[in-house]
Amino acid sequence: MNRKFFIPLIFVLGTLACNSPQQQQEQTMQNVADTVRAQTSAATDTRKVILFFGNSLTAGFGLEIEQAFPALIQRRIDSLGLPYRCINAGLSGETTASGNTRIDWMLEQPIDILVIELGGNDGLRGISPEETRKNLQSIISKAKAKYPAIKIILAGMEVPPNMGPDYAAAFRKIYPELAKSNKVELIPFLLDKVGGEPSLNLPDGIHPTAEGHLIVTETVWKTLQPVLEKP
Known part of the structure; x- marks a missing residue:
């Protein structure tokens, strides 16, 4: 795991504040809704649905949506002739609390595989693990209740050590413990080999560049591919 991901907390929080205030989130919600509707508009599309549900990392902050890892996963799937379509439901500034509210709306559409990428903003804000x-x-519980056969992948995240070793350790344990207790798949660290690498991140030091998303794609694919192959 690349520990260089941990950059000075004051810089991270400054960037977060610019990226996720309530006003920005309200403006972005409509954009996300429009994007999701566009991705699900083909009523005759019989492919199974993979929903990528996350924050700005999933949304591809600072890039075109075609450069974000969900779109790159779709390209990989298409090249292999697999019957799946990916929906990017990333929302910049999303926390697990707001995600817990928004998932109710997202579950109104059929979902076969749910990739959850949330928690990074919680950690940067010092929210209780x-x-x-x-x-x-x-x-996770809502998704399973709505679609008992759904397959879920949980993407792990970490926080800077500036939050204190106890907080960082408690936060780190959330993802593997939830994956184990719920019997869902785990991506140990979404930004493995990307976090903290200046050449792979935008000037804010947080969000991956197009090249960074290529690496994130490979990280996600390692966990997703076996799930796609399961009956």
Whole structure:
């Protein structure tokens, strides 16, 4: 795991503040809704649905949506002739709390595979790891209740050590413990080999460049591919 991901907290929080205030989130919600509707508009499309549900990392902040890892996953799937279509439901500034509310709307459409990428903004804000855990558990539980056969992948995240070793350790444990208790698949660290690498991130030091998303795609694919191959 690349520990260079941990950049000075004051810089991270400054960037977060510019990226996720309530006004920005309200403006972006409509854009996300329009994007999702566009991706699901083909009523005759019989392919199974993979929903990527996350924050700005999933949304591809600073890039075209075609450069974000969900779109790159779709290209990989298409090249292999697999019957799946990917929907990018990333929303910049999303926390697990707001995600727990938004998932209700997202579950109104059929979903076969749910990739949950949330928690990074919680960590940067110093939200209690137990609160983050509770919200992620609720999202998982809602998805399973709505679609008992759904397959879920949980993308792990870490926080800077500036938050303190106890907080960082508690946060790190959330993802593997939830994956184990819920019997869902785990991506140990979404930004493996990308976080903290200046050449692979935008000037804010947080969001991957197009090249960074190529590496994130490979990280996600390692966990997703076996799920696609399961009956």
